[in-house]
Amino acid sequence: MARLAVALLAGALFGAGLLLSGMTDTRKVQGWLDIFGEWNPTLAFVLAGAILPMTLAWRIAARQRAALLGRMLPAPASRRIDRPLLIGSALFGAGWALAGLCPGPALASLGYGGTGGVVFLLAMAAGMLTAVPAAARLGRTPQIKDA
Amino acid sequence: MTLADWARGFAGGLMIGGAAAIFLLVNGRIMGASGILGALLDGSDRPGRAEHIAFLMGLVGCPALLWLLGDPAQTHLTGNLVVVALAGLLVGLGTRLAGGCTSGHGVCGISRLAPRSLAATAVYLLSGAATLLIARHLLGVI
Numbered sequence: 001m002a003r004l005a006v007a008l009l010a011g012a013l014f015g016a017g018l019l020l021s022g023m024t025d026t027r028k029v030q031g032w033l034d035i036f037g038e039w040n041p042t043l044a045f046v047l048a049g050a051i052l053p054m055t056l057a058w059r060i061a062a063r064q065r066a067a068l069l070g071r072m073l074p075a076p077a078s079r080r081i082d083r084p085l086l087i088g089s090a091l092f093g094a095g096w097a098l099a100g101l102c103p104g105p106a107l108a109s110l111g112y113g114g115t116g117g118v119v120f121l122l123a124m125a126a127g128m129l130t131a132v133p134a135a136a137r138l139g140r141t142p143q144i145k146d147a
Numbered sequence: 148m149t150l151a152d153w154a155r156g157f158a159g160g161l162m163i164g165g166a167a168a169i170f171l172l173v174n175g176r177i178m179g180a181s182g183i184l185g186a187l188l189d190g191s192d193r194p195g196r197a198e199h200i201a202f203l204m205g206l207v208g209c210p211a212l213l214w215l216l217g218d219p220a221q222t223h224l225t226g227n228l229v230v231v232a233l234a235g236l237l238v239g240l241g242t243r244l245a246g247g248c249t250s251g252h253g254v255c256g257i258s259r260l261a262p263r264s265l266a267a268t269a270v271y272l273l274s275g276a277a278t279l280l281i282a283r284h285l286l287g288v289i
Contacts, residue, residue: 006173007198011205013166014178014250019210019220021159022152027223033275036284042156047253049160050167054258057168067175074177077261088244089252089267093274095237098230098282098289101222102249103242104180106235107203109222111211116224120235127239128185135244146263147179147251 003069015108021046024109026100033097078146084138088131095127167255174198179251180206181242225289241271 022028022042031040061073096102099120101109106120113120167178176198183199186192192199214220225231242248245267247256252271256264282289 003174003198004201007201008205010166010170011202012209013162015206015209017159017162019213021156024220024222033279035276036280042152045153045156046160049157050164050254051258053164053168054254057171058259061171068173071175073175077259079262081263081266084244085263085267086270088241089270090274091237092241092245093271094278095234095241097275097278099234103184104250107180107206108210110207112214112220113222116231117222119228119231123232123235124239125188127236128188128243131240131243132189146246147177147182147255
């Protein structure tokens with residue numbers, strides 16, 4: 001039960017942070033990628049702010065055997081850079097630029113994103129399900145799980 | 148782009164990183180939006196199911212509540228639903244193939260200097276900038 005409450009709280013804080021930072025505004029995100037147009041550096045401040053507490057968290061995690069509620073902490077990061085990683089990231093970047101939404105903000109803005117937001121989420125879900133057979137074709141080793 | 152935008156961006160970023168830190172240190176999980184939604188959809192993480200649902204309820208519910216209470220947030224998403232659907236498909240397929248998105252690779256992975264996350268982030272930033280250049284400045288479709 002505590003685990004579910006913490007998950008709910010973490011999700012809520014993540015969503016509130018995305019809203020406050022302006023990352024659910026597709027113009028700001030596209031502005032970050034638009035280096036040949038009207039460049040908007042807000043995203044760099046968001047990323048810097050987010051990486052700071054997480055750097056500290058990984059340092060604390062390195063000295064712990066398990067998380068506070070008993071679950072094992074994630075395994076050390078894999079070093080293997082393979083085709084699915086590179087192809088997947090290239091496809092993701094293209095979609096991210098076209099709409100200005102990535103998975104977190106797409107979920108966070110669902111309540112006020114109108115029809116377009118719902119269409120994006122449904123298409124994203126369909127894309128995620130397509131990834132299972134696509135990964136098999138690319139020969140992805142299933143043990144690599146980043147997030 | 149004003150100073151207030153930067154400050155709100157940084158403060159919001161601290162909240163995002165704080166949420167990821169809590170999820171890691173208390174629940175032992177990596178806060179990646181695409182991993183959480185994707186695992187729920189394809190059933191690849193059955194033991195985490197309930198936690199993932201709770202996380203998504205907070206992620207969708209909290210900003211919706213703040214918006215109902217008067218936050219002026221707008222997505223300014225393009226009205227071209229063909230572009231929106233294509234973008235969604237690419238984001239869903241790409242993030243699952245790559246094993247993460249801006250939160251999983253960008254925030255959680257970079258903060259522990261994970262080689263896969265550094266590579267993924269470099270590729271999606273380059274691909275995003277190139278796509279925007281082509282779609283906006285050469286083709287004029289977005």
